[in-house]
Amino acid sequence: MKTDFCTYCILKYKHSPYLDESINIGVLIFYASTQKFSFKYSRNLSRVKSIYENIPEKTIKEYLRQIDNRLNKFHSTDKDIFPLNDLELKDFLSKNILSSDSTILQFSNFKTIKKGKFEESYIENIILQQNFVDDIKHIPYSPQEPKIISNLYRELNKFGLKDVKNNNRFKEDYSITTKNGAKFSFEFAWKNGLWNLVKPVGFDLKTSDGIIEKAHKNLGQFTDLESENSNYKYNLIVGKPSSKKLYKSYDSALNILEKLKYTEIVEEKDISKYSINVIEHIKDEISN
Template sequence: MKTNFYTYCILKYKHSPYLDESINIGVLIYFADTKRFSFKYSKNLSRVKCIYDNVPEKTIKEYIRQIDKHLKIHQEVTNNLFPLNDLNLKNFLSSYILPNDGTVLQFSHFKTDLLRGYSEDFIERIILEKVFIDDIKHSVQQQQEPKLLSKFKTNLKEHGLNNFKHNSNRYIEEYVLINETGSEFKFDIAWQNGTLNLVKPVGFDLKEGRGILDKAHKNFGQFYDLEKEAEEKKLRYDLIIGKPKSKDLFRDFDHAIKLLQKVNHVSLIDEDELDAYSIKVIKEISKTIL
């Protein structure tokens, strides 16, 4: 008897246990007529890496490789697990493919529907278009943040950075912070004035409001996770904020700023305040002149 239905679920990457957010990185479709699995996934994880720092890329790719391997093994076996639908696919995946053990990868959004006369290839294309949004583009983001950093460094030089011998303990470029798990977080500049202030530009001149919110969540999660290091090492995280040009994005930008302001040990410097901030930095690090 023809079963004439398909079931699909989405493979999601969840970066932090503290944040209820995830990114679609794969989709698994099971076609009951042919008992065939179709597993499509991101080959380079570009969507994940453009939103989050310190992504465990090798670990994720190994999980995906194992998922693909075990799906092929079970596809060749006929047993009482088949045919699968949204009621038992979840149990099948957790028992044989990807255990629910709190890893960064999770299968979710299970749904079963009829083929309705469409081909399996057509169903695959429709589902892929539905569950995968365009990657967040790097172009605007990469243009704004280097510009913010360049403007800051130019201001520092204009206010006398090169006119004195600054103590390396009070002014450091390319500072690396290592947290308790051994993960590295890179900051462009660090300067001392009682606390060690780690500087990072964060540009929000993106194409869509969703991108602004994703980036805010990313930074919120990162600096929330680094609160312990800030307390123990007397750190402050100075984020140079780049604003969006489109007025349509101001509402999302305001929400992003309010979110970042909730994190302890984070100070936000508007790009329009860079000159005053640069003078403050020079004043502090110049105290080491002999």
């Protein structure tokens, strides 16, 4: 029978089977009403690495990856996986997800709470706040792209955008459609012989993996666009991470994007110079 309860347990790292101590590195939540699991865990193991030396980092991350992959196979909304009780959940996890005699990672005892009318994201946030430190707590994420565009428009207006905006060489909310029907939208386009399509790409993310993944995603998208649309150039206005620890990954992301042939990469620090260039070229096109 489906209920409005959810059950959760903490995934703990035990550095030594001889020491009665552990560190919380993940949480597994099971929602009975939807028969779905939510697994949140530390991506960088910062707490573990700050306490212990020479931890088996690769082994731990492989465990975490396998747990995540195995749980995804049991997502279901059609039937009950098992009754909502601790014994059934423990048996399920031990047989299918993580053996109960694992010495490095172990699930704690289960706790069941009433979900009520609260959103799952709200429940997750409460559990994380109660059991974890900052490396996996929900930190409100504000996309960097709106800030980049706001800064860009401020600079464009400073150098005379209003004088050239209402002509056929500057178009806002520009979109193109590929041969396979995929639609790509751009903040605006400006003409300098070819149309330059402008898109912000923010790399102020939480992890190095996230930055590299986003770079590869954009590389794939714009590689497809370049191969289909030779009448355009693409201007990516990129934002830098706020954490200095991620600067190296950001540089790697730029190296990935620089493989694009008809795409110009503009760092946010160069927006003023870029804005001057845009306005001057639009004026030159108009005068010609």
